[in-house]
Amino acid sequence: MELYRSLHLNRLSLGVQHMPQSTFRKGDLLLALLLFPLYSLTNVYRYTKHPLSQSIEASKNTFYRLKNDSNINWRSLLSKCNNKVLKQTAGLASPNKEFDKCLIIDDTDFEKSTYKTEHVGKIWSHVRHCRFWGFKGLFLGYWDGKSFFSLDFSLHKEKGKNAKTPYGLTTKQRKVQYSKKREKASFGYIREQELTNDKISTAISMIKRAVKQKLDIQYVLMDSWFFCESILKSVLLLKTDIHVVGMVKMAKAKYSFKGEQYTAKELAQLLKRRKKVKKEKALNLFCAQVQVEYKSIPLKLFFCKTSKRGKWHLLATTNTKLGILKAYEIYSIRWSIEVFFKESKQYFALGKSQSQDFDAQIADVSLAMIEYNVFSLAKRYDAYESMGGLFEHVKDNATELTISLRIWGFILELLRIIAEFIDSDFNELIINLIKNKPEHNKIFRLIEMQLPGAA
Secondary structure (H helix, E strand, O other): OHHHHHOOHHHOOOOOOOOHHHHOOHHHHHHHHHHHHHHOOOOHHHHHOOHHHHOOOOOHHHHHHHHHOOOOOHHHHHHHHHHHHHHHHHOOOOOOOOOOOEEEEEEEEEEOOOOOOOOOEEEEEOOOOEEEEEEEEEEEEEEOOOOEEEEEEEEEOOOOOOOOOHHHOOHHHHHHOOOOOOOOOOHHHHHHHHOOOOHHHHHHHHHHHHHHOOOOOOEEEEOOOOOOHHHHHHHHHHOOOOEEEEEEOOOOOOEEEOOEEEOHHHHHHHHHHOOOOEEEOOOOEEEEEEEEEEOOEEEEEEEEEOOOOOOOEEEEEOOOOOOHHHHHHHHHHHHHHHHHHHHHHHHOOOOOOOOOOHHHHHHHHHHHHHHHHHHHHHHHHHOOOOHHHHHHHHHHHHHHHHHHHHHHHHHHHHHHHHHHHOOOOHHHHHHHHHHOOHHHOHHHHHHHHHOOOOO
């Protein structure tokens, strides 16, 4: 709660002054939404039936209007919260300046149970190797040398190859799918346009926004899907001291080596013939490295495989001074975004919004990212070994608070009954209890009458 207070949610402008929920402080509504995971609240309806709702007696429609409002700039809100969180990490920074600070770009699948959710379509999962209803979530994260923080995201849909069923939707399904008109000047409309943008150009925009925030960045990490000419050139143009490290497909792309053009497979065979493949004991891999040019961009390529007859994997970097051990050490940081996906889906319901409104989908993902970042900071303060350990600890405390609220409600109800029984004013009875003066308290006199010697 102290960390949530430090975000100064009450000072953030949500741009919904014209909405009915303005009778409530917007920061309080936002804080209530951020507390949902701690009380195992999966949606607004459950909140209205929970003791936590006594803190903000807002109806479910108040929260729905907030999340469904296309005029709220959730990207700006997320950015402002992140700036406050990252400022606090500056005071917790390690004196060891050798830690590499990286931006990480990757995507994940958000499965939905029905096609009726606005803009949902069929997406292909490279993990499950099948298609299902949902969105592709593109995320940019930041590793500051010790902790991972989620910075930015966008949702995407895939049109598919069948012109008769774009996005996997039949004509009948498109007609019954939820839809909403948004003003072109609204932030919800901008998010709506991102749905059909290609992920490479969107990733470049995210990286540019992160660099403008003046974060300390040495590397941009990505897997083979994002490693391409446009991202390489865009990153190198931003700042001369930011480099790219990523996996590369063993595809047909040509690399220039000593005036000749080679594919990755041809280069691997050439290095093998020249006996440049060596066993790296620290990695337990067979490796070879070579400096080349790709589209006039200097690259250092690292070919690795687990056995002599194994399949080659290719790692590349624009920092030609790196050795194989350091390059793999830096690339291994990319795994932190996979951990973020797993933990956020497990603890903060990332991508599990049940709302049909696309604006609410954006709101729920933004809230999950803020929750994760605050917990990531809390984990750093309290030195928990895992996010799960911290989450369970805080959740247990929240459960105790819930039980206390229920017990207190029971006590209040009991006191009302007693006040009626002894013909006393309820407020006066509470005041006497707080003052703790038995000689003036009818309850204590009643106990003495019924149970002699109880006093």
